[in-house]
Amino acid sequence: MDEAGEKVVSSAQLAGRCMVNAAQVRKDLAYFGEFGIRGVGYYVKDLLADIKRILGLNREWRMAVIGVGNLGSALLSYRDFLKQNYKIVAAFDIDPPKVIGRVSEKLGKPVEILHVNRLKEVAKERLIEIGLITTPPSEAQKVADMLVDAEIRGILNFAPTQITVPEGYVVKDVFFTTILDNLAYLLSNYNEGRR
Amino acid sequence: MDEAGEKVVSSAQLAGRCMVNAAQVRKDLAYFGEFGIRGVGYYVKDLLADIKRILGLNREWRMAVIGVGNLGSALLSYRDFLKQNYKIVAAFDIDPPKVIGRVSEKLGKPVEILHVNRLKEVAKERLIEIGLITTPPSEAQKVADMLVDAEIRGILNFAPTQITVPEGYVVKDVFFTTILDNLAYLLSNYNEGRR
DNA sequence: GGATGTGAAGTCGTTCACAGCT
DNA sequence: AGCTGTGAACGACTTCACATCC
Numbered sequence: 001m002d003e004a005g006e007k008v009v010s011s012a013q014l015a016g017r018c019m020v021n022a023a024q025v026r027k028d029l030a031y032f033g034e035f036g037i038r039g040v041g042y043y044v045k046d047l048l049a050d051i052k053r054i055l056g057l058n059r060e061w062r063m064a065v066i067g068v069g070n071l072g073s074a075l076l077s078y079r080d081f082l083k084q085n086y087k088i089v090a091a092f093d094i095d096p097p098k099v100i101g102r103v104s105e106k107l108g109k110p111v112e113i114l115h116v117n118r119l120k121e122v123a124k125e126r127l128i129e130i131g132l133i134t135t136p137p138s139e140a141q142k143v144a145d146m147l148v149d150a151e152i153r154g155i156l157n158f159a160p161t162q163i164t165v166p167e168g169y170v171v172k173d174v175f176f177t178t179i180l181d182n183l184a185y186l187l188s189n190y191n192e193g194r195r
Numbered sequence: 196m197d198e199a200g201e202k203v204v205s206s207a208q209l210a211g212r213c214m215v216n217a218a219q220v221r222k223d224l225a226y227f228g229e230f231g232i233r234g235v236g237y238y239v240k241d242l243l244a245d246i247k248r249i250l251g252l253n254r255e256w257r258m259a260v261i262g263v264g265n266l267g268s269a270l271l272s273y274r275d276f277l278k279q280n281y282k283i284v285a286a287f288d289i290d291p292p293k294v295i296g297r298v299s300e301k302l303g304k305p306v307e308i309l310h311v312n313r314l315k316e317v318a319k320e321r322l323i324e325i326g327l328i329t330t331p332p333s334e335a336q337k338v339a340d341m342l343v344d345a346e347i348r349g350i351l352n353f354a355p356t357q358i359t360v361p362e363g364y365v366v367k368d369v370f371f372t373t374i375l376d377n378l379a380y381l382l383s384n385y386n387e388g389r390r
Numbered sequence: 391g392g393a394t395g396t397g398a399a400g401t402c403g404t405t406c407a408c409a410g411c412t
Numbered sequence: 413a414g415c416t417g418t419g420a421a422c423g424a425c426t427t428c429a430c431a432t433c434c
Contacts, residue, residue, distance in 0.1 A: 010415065023405055023418095030417055038411040038416045055376055056383025070269035077265050080332075080355055084372055130378065137275075154382045156375060160275055170385070172378045176369045177279055180351060181250050183325065183367045187349045188251030190365070205393065218396095218427055225395055233394040233433040 002044050010041040057085050064090040064128045064152070066143050067135030068099045068113055071158055075132060076111055089126045092116045094139075116146065123150040130154040137161035144171070197239050205236040252280050259285040259323045259347070261338050262330030263294045263308055266353055270327060271306055284321045287311045289334075311341065318345040325349040332356035339366070 001009055011029075015022040029035050029042070032054050036042045052058045065072045068091050075081075076091060093099045096113040114122060122128070131147040133140050133155060140159035147155055148165055155171045157163055165171055196204055206224075210217040224230050224237075227249050231237045247253045260267045263286050270276075271286060288294045291308040309317060317323070326342040328335050328350060335354035342350055343360055350366045352358055360366055 012415085021405060023407095024403095026416060027404080027418080034417075036416050039414045040412070041415065054380070056379040057376065061379055070272050074265035074269040080372065084375075086372075086375060129382065130375075153385070154378050156371070156378055158371075168385075170378060170381045172374050172381075174369070174371045174374055176351070176353075177275065177281075179367050179369055180279075180281060180325075181252060183349050183351060183365060184251040184256055185249070186365045186367075187324065190348070190363075207393085216427060217393095218429095219425095221394060222396080222426085229395075231394050234392045235434065236393060 002048055006044050008041045009044055009047070011036070014042075060085050060087055061130055062087055062089045062126060062128050063130040063132055064088065064092060064119070064123065064126075065132045065134055066092045066116060066119070066147070067133065067139070067159075068093040068096075069134060069136075072132075072134035073099075075134065086130075088132075090114060090122050090128060092119055092122075116143070119146050120150040123152055128152055130156060133157045133159050133163070135159055197243055201239050203236045204239055204242070206231070209237075255280050255282055256325055257282055257284045257321060257323050258325040258327055259283065259287060259314070259318065259321075260327045260329055261287045261311060261314070261342070262328065262334070262354075263288040263291075264329060264331075267327075267329035268294075270329065281325075283327075285309065285317050285323060287314055287317075311338070314341050315345040318347055323347055325351060328352045328354050328358070330354055 011022045011025040014025045018025070026036070029047075033050070035047055035050050049058075063086060065075055065088055068076070072091065072093075076088060081088065091111055091113045092115065093113055094116055096115055100111075100113050128150075129152060131143075131150075131152045131154070133143050133147075135143055137159040138161075140157060140161050141163050144155060144157070144163040144165055148169055153169050155163070155165065155169065157171055157173045160175055160177055162173075163171055206217045206220040209220045213220070221231070224242075228245070230242055230245050244253075258281055260270055260283055263271070267286065267288075271283060276283065286306055286308045287310065288308055289311055291310055295306075295308050323345075324347060326338075326345075326347045326349070328338050328342075330338055332354045335352060335356050336358050339350060339352070339358040339360055343364055348364050350358070350360065350364065352366055352368045355370055355372055357368075358366055
């Protein structure tokens with residue numbers, strides 16, 4: 001809406017776009033503070049900035065990819081990260097030489113791929129706060145343990161397996177097969193659902 | 196648990212593994228039928244089969260990838276699909292020749308990449324029911340429209356943009372930047388959260 | 391005896407409706 | 413006059429607790 005030049009937006013407009021109730025929008029925003037102006041609405045630019053601040057997106061997050069297979073290299077060349085405040089500042093693999101040729105040809109400039117045993121050392125140097133696990137599932141827990149050892153507190157796990165970390169660390173899973181299962185369920189039961 | 200040779204499982208055990216309440220597990224399962232045996236628990240093999248049937252995973256789902264960039268080719272070589280009952284039976288792109296070299300070297304046998312204008316025709320031939328959108332966001336809605344035209348009722352959208360489809364079609368989004376935002380939020384507010 | 395399946399109770403989240411500001 | 417912020421009403425989901433059945 002900001003890009004479209006809109007100056008002000010009401011909770012009703014936001015609700016329409018998000019397919020939720022207007023009171024929900026107001027309650028949710030009000031939970032974090034008073035961002036709106038009574039009788040007017042919310043100033044788009046201000047709201048955007050406030051939401052970014054609330055979500056912790058008003059600064060850069062430095063990330064590392066661990067496991068440079070197909071998914072890992074896809075993430076390395078995922079340009080949309082740049083628009084958001086995320087930056088991949090390191091890539092690790094168990095076998096960097098094997099991987100390096102495959103990856104470098106896909107990106108403009110060759111990407112430096114380091115051996116995982118340098119994770120802790122490099123994490124400190126480059127102030128890495130988030131680790132992206134893109135290894136096979138069999139290695140995911142080991143990698144998680146290494147991230148914990150390196151005091152990288154945030155983990156985004158793409159490997160289709162459950163991993164556990166100590167108190168103080170946060171894991172979020174990206175299991176798209178789970179979403180796919182959900183889709184399959186909805187498709188299977190669509191006819192019943194419509195009655 | 197089946198692979199580990201476990202024969203029977205209680206709702207309490209399942210609850211422990213899933214970090215939820217035992218009554219929740221029983222209620223949720225009971226919603227679909229009576230799968231347990233009072234005084235005993237649930238037979239692992241039977242429960243597994245019942246859940247697969249409920250979710251619609253007791254058959255093969257034939258899928259197509261549209262957009263063979265980094266993410267699309269990662270999905271094409273994602274072996275874990277095979278274990279689950281999902282199968283990618285076609286890949287489309289706006290420019291197959293440009294893509295074909297890059298992809299074929301990554302997989303054992305070369306993958307046939309078709310021009311998107313053959314989507315409808317091939318969808319019928321190969322009985323495709325699910326489409327995976329892995330194009331840039333700018334093309335996502337156009338691809339969704341083509342999938343709808345081809346009567347592919349299930350869509351898994353990896354492009355970071357909202358797409359709309361008519362009644363009768365199902366879209367599920369895989370926005371990992373949303374999950375990443377969630378992670379950033381949790382990391383930002385971790386200290387307050389602990390108090 | 392022991393774990394399920396399930397009404398009843400309890401808790402949490404959503405929506406309503408309007409006072410309070412601009 | 414109009415839209416936010418919010419207590420109160422409502423509805424939905426979760427948990428309890430126990431009758432039921434193996």
